Amino acid sequence: MTVLTLAGLPPVAAHTRTVSGLLWVGGLLVATLVAAALLSLIWTPYAPAAIDVLSRLEGPSAVHWLGTDAFGRDVLSRVLAGARNALWVGFASVALGLVLGAGIGLAAAALGGWSEEGLSRSADFLFAFPAVLTAILLAGIVGAGMASAILAIAIFNIPVFARITRSAAAVLWRREFVRAAQGMGKSRVRITLDHVLPNLSGLIVVQASASFAVAILAEAALSYLGLGIQPPDVSWGRMLYEARTYLATAPHLAVFPGLALGVLVLGVNLLGDGLHDRFDPRLRPLR
Numbered sequence: 001m002t003v004l005t006l007a008g009l010p011p012v013a014a015h016t017r018t019v020s021g022l023l024w025v026g027g028l029l030v031a032t033l034v035a036a037a038l039l040s041l042i043w044t045p046y047a048p049a050a051i052d053v054l055s056r057l058e059g060p061s062a063v064h065w066l067g068t069d070a071f072g073r074d075v076l077s078r079v080l081a082g083a084r085n086a087l088w089v090g091f092a093s094v095a096l097g098l099v100l101g102a103g104i105g106l107a108a109a110a111l112g113g114w115s116e117e118g119l120s121r122s123a124d125f126l127f128a129f130p131a132v133l134t135a136i137l138l139a140g141i142v143g144a145g146m147a148s149a150i151l152a153i154a155i156f157n158i159p160v161f162a163r164i165t166r167s168a169a170a171v172l173w174r175r176e177f178v179r180a181a182q183g184m185g186k187s188r189v190r191i192t193l194d195h196v197l198p199n200l201s202g203l204i205v206v207q208a209s210a211s212f213a214v215a216i217l218a219e220a221a222l223s224y225l226g227l228g229i230q231p232p233d234v235s236w237g238r239m240l241y242e243a244r245t246y247l248a249t250a251p252h253l254a255v256f257p258g259l260a261l262g263v264l265v266l267g268v269n270l271l272g273d274g275l276h277d278r279f280d281p282r283l284r285p286l287r
Helices: 011-042 075-111 113-128 131-142 146-172 176-183 188-224 236-246 252-279 281-286
Strands: none
Touching: 011 075, 011 252, 075 113, 075 146, 075 188, 075 236, 075 252, 113 146, 131 146, 131 188, 146 188, 176 188, 188 236, 188 252, 236 252
16 A cells, blocks of 8 residues: 555655755755855946945835945945855855865774874864854954954864764775775775765765855854954945844844845755755665
C-alpha cells in the first residue's frame, strides 16, 4: 500500500519538492540582492553619499522611492550600495576563512598523531577571539574599516572550517579507497587532493553558505558599533545605527536597510538548507 502525505504525494516526492523549493526560494532571494549589488556598480538613482539638506527626512515618494535620511541622502541608492558592500565582506571573509581553515583541517587529518593534535588545538585557540573582540583589536592597530571587518570575521571562520573539515577528513582516511590509494604508493598530499577533498566538497559548500549568512550579520553588527565599514562607504549596519534617533519620526530609515538585511540572510539560510538536504548522504536513497 502506498503511503501518501497530507498533500497527496508519496514521501519521496514530497521531500524532493521541499528541497527544490528551498533551493529555488533561497536562490531567488540571493540572486535578487546580487543583481541589486551589481546594478549599484553602474547605476543608482543618486550618488549614495550625495547630501541634499533641503530634502532631508522625506518619506517615500516619486522622487525618492525609499525616502531620504537626515542628510538628504537617497535611501534607495544607499541600500543598493550597501548590498554590494555586504556581499563583498561576506564573500571575502568566508573565502579567506575557508581556505585557511579547510587547509588546517585537511593537513591535520592527513598527518595524524601529534601534528593533528597541534593543528587542531591551534585552530581552537582562535575561538577565544570572537569577531567583535578581534575587530576592536584590529581597529586599535590599523584602524576600523572594511579590511578590518573582513579579517576579523575570517579569523572567526578559520576554526569553524578547520573543525568540520578535520572531523570529516579523518573518517575518510579510514575508508577502503583511501587505504587502497596508500597501498599504491600515493603521497598524503596526492591522496588529499585526489580523494579526500573531492568527497568533502558538498560539506564545505554547505558550511560556506551557513558561514556566509553569519558573516553578513557580523558585518552589519560591526558597522553598527563603528568597527566595520566607515563613511562615506555604505553599510546596512551603519544605516541602522544612524536611523536609531529617528525611529518615531522617520521609520523608513530603519525599515528598508533592515528588510534588505533580513531578506539576504533569509535567502542564504534557505539556500544553505536546500544544499544541506541535497548533499546529505542519509537522504540520497530517497532521491
